[in-house]
Amino acid sequence: EYWEVIRAYPRTIGGAVWDWVSPGVRWPWRTTPDASPHGNDGALMGRPRLVDGRSGGKALALSGHDEWVALYRDPSLDVTDSELTLEMWVFPRRWNDHGPLLTKGDHQYGLQQIAADTLELFIHDKERVSVKAATGHGWEGAWHHLAGVYDGEELRLYLDGVVIGSTRHSGAIDHNPFPVNIGRNAALHGQEHEGELSNALVDEVRIFARALDEAELDTDSPALRQEARLWLDFDSVEERGEFFSLGIGGRSYGVIWPDRVPQPELWQLKKSAQPVEIEALDLPEGRLRVTNHHHFTDLSELDASWRLTSDGEVLGEGTLEIALPPGESTSVRLPVDRLGAAPGREPGLEVRFTLPRDTPWAPRGHEVAWEQLTFPVTPGPTLAPFDRFPPLQVDEAEGRVVVRGDGFTYTFDQTLGTVSSMKVGEVELLQQGPRANVWRAPLANERDAWGLYRGKLSTHREGMGNDIANGWRAVGLDRLEHTVEGLTASLVNDREVRVEIRAHAAATGLPPGSFSTGFALTYVYRVLASGDVLLRHTIVPHGNQPGWLPKVGLQMVLEEGFNRLAWHGRGPYETYPDRRTGARVGVFEGTVEEQYVPYLVPQDYGNKTDVRWVSLENARGAGLLAMGEELLNVSAQHYGTDNLSRAWYPFQLRPQEGVTLNLDHRVSGVGGTAVSVLNEYQTFPRSYEYGVRLRPYRPGEKPRELSRQGCW
Numbered sequence: 001e002y003w004e005v006i007r008a009y010p011r012t013i014g015g016a017v018w019d020w021v022s023p024g025v026r027w028p029w030r031t032t033p034d035a036s037p038h039g040n041d042g043a044l045m046g047r048p049r050l051v052d053g054r055s056g057g058k059a060l061a062l063s064g065h066d067e068w069v070a071l072y073r074d075p076s077l078d079v080t081d082s083e084l085t086l087e088m089w090v091f092p093r094r095w096n097d098h099g100p101l102l103t104k105g106d107h108q109y110g111l112q113q114i115a116a117d118t119l120e121l122f123i124h125d126k127e128r129v130s131v132k133a134a135t136g137h138g139w140e141g142a143w144h145h146l147a148g149v150y151d152g153e154e155l156r157l158y159l160d161g162v163v164i165g166s167t168r169h170s171g172a173i174d175h176n177p178f179p180v181n182i183g184r185n186a187a188l189h190g191q192e193h194e195g196e197l198s199n200a201l202v203d204e205v206r207i208f209a210r211a212l213d214e215a216e217l218d219t220d221s222p223a224l225r226q227e228a229r230l231w232l233d234f235d236s237v238e239e240r241g242e243f244f245s246l247g248i249g250g251r252s253y254g255v256i257w258p259d260r261v262p263q264p265e266l267w268q269l270k271k272s273a274q275p276v277e278i279e280a281l282d283l284p285e286g287r288l289r290v291t292n293h294h295h296f297t298d299l300s301e302l303d304a305s306w307r308l309t310s311d312g313e314v315l316g317e318g319t320l321e322i323a324l325p326p327g328e329s330t331s332v333r334l335p336v337d338r339l340g341a342a343p344g345r346e347p348g349l350e351v352r353f354t355l356p357r358d359t360p361w362a363p364r365g366h367e368v369a370w371e372q373l374t375f376p377v378t379p380g381p382t383l384a385p386f387d388r389f390p391p392l393q394v395d396e397a398e399g400r401v402v403v404r405g406d407g408f409t410y411t412f413d414q415t416l417g418t419v420s421s422m423k424v425g426e427v428e429l430l431q432q433g434p435r436a437n438v439w440r441a442p443l444a445n446e447r448d449a450w451g452l453y454r455g456k457l458s459t460h461r462e463g464m465g466n467d468i469a470n471g472w473r474a475v476g477l478d479r480l481e482h483t484v485e486g487l488t489a490s491l492v493n494d495r496e497v498r499v500e501i502r503a504h505a506a507a508t509g510l511p512p513g514s515f516s517t518g519f520a521l522t523y524v525y526r527v528l529a530s531g532d533v534l535l536r537h538t539i540v541p542h543g544n545q546p547g548w549l550p551k552v553g554l555q556m557v558l559e560e561g562f563n564r565l566a567w568h569g570r571g572p573y574e575t576y577p578d579r580r581t582g583a584r585v586g587v588f589e590g591t592v593e594e595q596y597v598p599y600l601v602p603q604d605y606g607n608k609t610d611v612r613w614v615s616l617e618n619a620r621g622a623g624l625l626a627m628g629e630e631l632l633n634v635s636a637q638h639y640g641t642d643n644l645s646r647a648w649y650p651f652q653l654r655p656q657e658g659v660t661l662n663l664d665h666r667v668s669g670v671g672g673t674a675v676s677v678l679n680e681y682q683t684f685p686r687s688y689e690y691g692v693r694l695r696p697y698r699p700g701e702k703p704r705e706l707s708r709q710g711c712w
Contacts, residue, residue: 001678003272007293017269022254024244024600029651031238032060032069035231038076042069042182042232043649045245050237053203054089054143060182060234064096064199066248068184069232073646076229077104077180077207082152082172084123085208086111087217088182091143091201098189098196101146102205105178105187107463111148112185113198119164121148121157124463125171131155133165143201145218151211158217176463177473179648180207180230184248186648187463191249191449205232243651244600252444252600253673264574264597265670268582276302276369278351283373286336288351290322291329299324302353302368306334310345311568311704312587320351345708346568346612347375348585372584389529391494401489403497403527408696410527417484417503419525419533424696427622429558431658434692436505436521436539437555439477440604441644442469445671446550447601455676457546468676471546475517476507478645482521495529506543517543532711533694537665541685548682550604553633553664554692555641560657561618563592565636566703569611577633578669578681580609587704592616592636592659602647606635607667613707616659621699625706626663629691633664665690 006012034040044060046067053059062068071077086102092113099113107124114120114132117139122130131148136159147158150173157165178186182205183198204218207230216224225231244258255266276299277291292299300323307317316335324330336349353369355362393404399414413420418433445451446469452460457471464470472478485502492498506518519539526534539552570580571588574597595606608614611634617623626634637644637660639653647653665688669681695706 017255019251019253019255021256021260022244022252022258022263022600023250024246024252024258026242026258027245028239029241029243031240032232032234032236033238035225035233036076036228037226038074038229040071040074040077040180040230042071043651044237045070045184046247048183050234051201053201053234054091057203057233058235059089059091059201059203061201062183062198064093064098064196066197068197068248069182069202069205070186070648071180071182071230072652073177073179073648076209078175079104079109079207079209079229080173080175081209082150082170083210084109084150084173085147085206085210085212085217086121086149087145087147087158087212088205089143089203090146091203092140093199093201094140096196096199098198099200100181100183100185100189100198101200101202102180102182102207103185103187104180105176105463106185107174107176107187108178109150109173110185111146119146119157119159121150121155121165123150123155123169124174124176125169126174129155129167129169129171131157131165131167133157133159135159136164147212147217149211149217158214161214161217174463177465177478179646182232187465189248190466191251193249197248203234205234206230241651243649246600251448251673257598257600265579267573268575268579271370271582274369276353278369278371278373280373281331283349283375284336286334286349288332288334288373289329290324290332292324292326294326296326298326299353301356303356304351304353306349306351308336309348309350309586315347346377346585349373349375350584370584374585386495386529389495392491392497392527392529394489394491394497396489399487401487401499403499405527405529405531407698408531410533412487412489412499412501412525414484414487414501417482417487417501418523422624422694422696424531424622424698427618427620429562429622429624429696430556431559432557434523434535434537434554434556434663434694435482436503436519436537437553437641437662437664438519438539438549438551439472439480439641439645440550440667441602441641442467442472442550443603443670444599444601445673445676447603448673450673451671451676453674455671457548459544459546472550475544475546477517477546477550478642479508480505480519481508492526497527499525499527501525517541517545528711531696534711535692535694536689537692538687538689540687545685547684548668548677549685550683551633551662551664551667552683552688553662553666556661556663557656557658558616558624558661559618560659562616562623562659564617564619564623565590565592565595565614566617567608567611567614567634568704568707569614569631569634570609574606575609576607576670577609577667578671578677583609585610592638595636596638598650600650602639602644602650602653604635604641604644606637607662608634609667613703614661614663615697615703616661617703623697623703624661625693625695625697625703626661627693627707628663628665630665632692633662633667635662635664636660637662663692
């Protein structure tokens with residue numbers, strides 16, 4: 001859209017890409033082990049160092065200059081009930097106006113020093129609840145045991161074993177999306193923070209999800225360690241690799257990684273600004289319009305070529321002789337009468353302009369401009385007559401519907417509200433069947449405060465992040481719970497079974513009085529004797545909805561071995577709806593691991609737009625084919641969406657035992673940092689109905705061939 005404006009109005013002043021390279025610094029990933037059962041190892045950020053502790057062990061020295069301990073936002077540290085214990089040993093040094101000690105954002109819980117002579121324990125329960133007390137004499141330059149306890153009736157702040165302040169309160173602790181940090185408050189000390197951090201030595205940091213009594217504070221036992229949510233002794237540090245650090249306030253802008261590897265969006269940047277435009281005038285007749293947007297270069301200085309394709313296979317090709325002055329347009333005609341695409345295949349025409357010789361800035365053959373145009377698709381063959389398949393068998397018992405056919409068994413579970421099992425022979429495909437999904441791990445632009453200037457959502461709520469994604473978290477899109485309302489099954493005939501599931505997804509953990517955010521869901525499955533499953537999904541939003549959603553679609557998890565991905569759509573790299581034209585439509589393949597995009601701050605990744613079909617296959621050649629009535633957005637990921645949403649650093653990503661497959665009807669675009677996603681690329685909260693075909697296949701069957709069968 002930017003270039004459309006520039007070219008429509010010649011006097012328009014251009015813009016700039018002011019962050020060409022992402023500003024990361026290669027930095028060691030160092031951790032200190034957690035002695036609790038949860039494995040919440042602390043990552044040492046900056047240059048903190050181990051020093052002699054108070055009793056023969058070690059302690060961690062934080063200088064106050066961009067040094068802290070980062071914890072993964074593990075669910076074990078969420079602690080949203082009505083009991084909590086925080087405790088640590090601290091050796092405060094010179095007061096520098098910043099004293100975060102042990103905090104989970106600014107709207108959940110924390111222990112901190114808020115003035116030279118004042119300590120605070122706080123929780124958040126619809127509003128901030130805290131107890132503040134004086135440090136007393138001798139605070140700086142000595143070791144002190146500090147603890148905060150909330151038992152559901154009272155907050156108590158302890159210093160060196162003595163209660164120095166208390167506040168009466170009853171209620172549960174609010175949830176927020178920030179991780180636990182030691183020496184830093186992740187909600188306050190980020191992109192815009194200009195000051196220092198905590199200047200202290202820390203040791204024996206512990207978190208419990210219950211109120212310890214006074215006799216248990218500052219004690220050690222196997223039982224306590226087993227009960228702890230976090231237990232850091234700082235007696236050792238392990239260097240486990242490297243990562244690109246953004247420091248405390250860096251933004252992950254840029255179109256090239258710090259190591260100068262191009263990011264996926266660079267392909268769109270190149271395509272949008274390309275200096276030659278190719279448009280169809282009468283595609284079946286091969287008539288095109290070519291416009292030269294160069295200011296000084298005639299198109300005779302470039303090589304022009306074309307090729308005809310069908311599902312990625314080349315049917316014909318040739319060269320063009322075009323002499324066209326700068327700023328001029330002309331029409332050309334290509335011999336598309338050679339086109340002979342078979343029914344069910346998608347014919348296309350591709351035109352390219354390349355460098356005819358080496359130049360100081362690029363080698364011969366470098367692509368300067370290209371366009372891909374598609375012809376109408378001739379309908380392919382329908383499914384084989386059902387009477388060639390044996391009749392389906394249906395069994396209903398204990399809340400399950402089991403459908404058996406020619407070499408396959410599908411199980412629908414009333415409790416789970418989905419297909420709980422898909423077996424081809426003895427091979428299980430599924431860990432989790434398809435369920436409605438409107439959430440993705442927020443993109444960099446959705447996590448940046450700058451986007452709020454034009455993209456702030458009406459559902460924005462204090463404490464849920466200073467970014468666009470706040471409005472989604474505030475209504476609980478990241479923690480919807482699904483409730484099954486009913487499952488019915490019927491035998492349409494002996495070769496088709498109909499299963500209908502009605503369910504409801506609603507947000508959890510919202511403040512009392514909130515107008516609940518939710519979605520009414522209907523799944524209608526048609527199981528055919530061929531093994532095809534035709535799913536019609538309806539999703540109807542209700543309650544307090546944001547102005548737009550991250551996506552609307554289905555999410556399922558396949559077994560671990562299904563790691564070979566193939567798709568017919570845009571690729572081979574990641575695309576999103578508002579940066580999709582920089583990628584060609586074709587048939588691509590690779591492993592699920594190869595789809596990972598190493599964003600400096602973890603986020604959703606690997607989306608493929610305009611997908612005709614997608615398949616995931618195991619090493620033996622068995623797999624699952626998926627396609628939609630309309631073009632789909634698809635991604636296959638080895639990291640769970642919750643993990644991607646909770647991680648703040650790449651080293652916090654944990655490969656799951658399985659493959660997440662997202663089959664999305666709508667996906668919102670990426671937008672820009674200062675300009676949010678344009679309306680055209682937003683997914684609005686309205687009713688949607690769409691169809692998806694799922695087809696498990698055996699070794700020897702080819703998903704490309706199966707995709708050409710008409711079944712709707």
